[in-house]
Amino acid sequence: MKEKSIEAKLQEIQRKKTILKKQKHELQKRVNGGELRKERTKRLIETGAIFEKYFDCHSIEEAEQIALQFGAMVKKQKIIRDNYVLRKYQTEE
Numbered sequence: 772m773k774e775k776s777i778e779a780k781l782q783e784i785q786r787k788k789t790i791l792k793k794q795k796h797e798l799q800k801r802v803n804g805g806e807l808r809k810e811r812t813k814r815l816i817e818t819g820a821i822f823e824k825y826f827d828c829h830s831i832e833e834a835e836q837i838a839l840q841f842g843a844m845v846k847k848q849k850i851i852r853d854n855y856v857l858r859k860y861q862t863e864e
Contacts, residue, residue: 819834828834 822834822837823829826834826837828837
């Protein structure tokens with residue numbers, strides 16, 4: 772009798788362990804997913820701000836029109852020159 776009750780307890784513990792592992796995995800996915808969303812949101816906001824600044828557009832429709840007009844060209848000719856320096860790293864001469 773004692774062997775069965777010990778076996779039953781072991782099985783119950785194993786079952787609970789499996790459930791806890793699944794819960795842990797789900798929680799980790801939520802945390803990691805939240806971080807990825809935050810990074811993407813930040814990137815989108817920064818990109819939109821740059822787009823608005825340099826193309827002087829203040830509505831979604833204007834931005835979409837500009838993106839449509841220049842999108843194909845930019846994708847086709849996306850070459851960065853070797854001597855290109857990001858604006859924030861340029862020194863005033």
